[in-house]
Amino acid sequence: MGTFSLPPDQLAWCTALREHAEQRLVPLAEKGETGRVNRELVAELGRLGLLERLFTSGALDLCLMRESLARVCTEAETALALQGLGAHPVHAYGTEEQRERWLPEVGAGRAVAAFALSEPGAGSDAAALALRADQDGTEGTGWRLTGEKCWISNAPEADFYTVFARTDPSAGARGVTAFLVPADRPGLTGEHLDMLSPHPIGSLAFDGVPVSADDVLGEPGAGFRVAMSTLDLFRPSVGAFAVGMAQAALDATLAHTAEREAFGGPLKNLQAVAHQVADMAVRVESARLMVYAAAAAYDEGADGVPRRAAMAKLLATETAQQVVDTAVQLHGARALRRGHLLEHLYREVRAPRIYEGATEVQRTIIAREVYKEATR
DSSP: OOOTTOOOHHHHHHHHHHHHHIIHHHHHHHHHHHTSHHHHHHHHHHHHHHHHHHTTOOOHHHHHHHHEEEEEEEEHHHHHHHHHHHHHHHHOOOOOOHHHHHHHHHHHTTEEEEEEOBBBBBBSOOOGOEEEEEESSTTEHHHHHHHEEEEEETTTTTSEEEEEEETTTGGGGGGGEEEETTTTTTTEEEEEOOOSSSOOEEEEEEEEEEGGGEEEEEEETHHHHHHHHHHHHHHHHHHHHHHHHHHHHHHHHHHHHHHHEEEEEGGGSHHHHHHHHHHHHHHHHHHHHHHHHHHHHHHTTOTTTHHHHHHHHHHHHHHHHHHHHHHHHHGGGGGGGGOOOHHHHHHTTTGGTTTTSOHHHHHHHHHHHHHHHHOO
């Protein structure tokens, strides 16, 4: 496969995936409740084989899935992505017992996963986590989790959480451990948060939640690496989600400006409109290529993955915001009506510029990496 093109079979698969989304996923998404986990939708993703594919394919495949779904059904895209984000640490770092217990359930759409990293005082600064994992017992064979997590997608309805907690208060990033925490553990509670973004988000409270060595993902003290490697995989695919939304907005704009009559002809005949549409198309394609390049670099084990992943997320999410905003402007008041595609995208497109590392964090990562490369 060339870096800047996709083979016909992949393009055909993306087309088929969009058709499946239109026929099977959109009706289920429309029945869902805003801000709540749609288990019927998750189960259908499992029946389509997309959830199992999360664990058998690479970064580019993940990007193609997310972009294709986002063009048709953002709810399905987000449900897929959250399953992957929450369960990937189990797939990549879990023990055989952990993987056997949870991955088949996630793949079938029977279990809902969540990635619990952010806290009220430690959003993008993952090294500043305050959730404590205090040793439990004189032999130090277990821990008790005490503290809070906030802005956790799928909380508090998930069946298990990948939780990052501080096991060594003096070790900074090296003092964080990742745990697999089933939702029914005593002392674990949560509540929904009413957010602009329509997907489920909540907070979690840990009141001495017991965990043991059997719940550790990876090794004690290596949780920061678990978190960052997961984000390196998923950041380009956040960009793919953004590209899918931007393409949906561009598609709607092309149709609208070709049909809408104003000033004696279709809107597309006005140079001011045509030039804006041209800029939208250039931005979408540029973001798409950077996302694909970052995903291909991850799959190939190439150098500079953190830089490429950060660049892809930064460009794609900022581009999508610009493109959706322009689409709303060109559609006029109709785009602001509740239930309109662009009204939906306008709400959806804002959050990706913040989660999995805000735009400002991506710039920090990029600057750090390019300076590092310049001194080699």
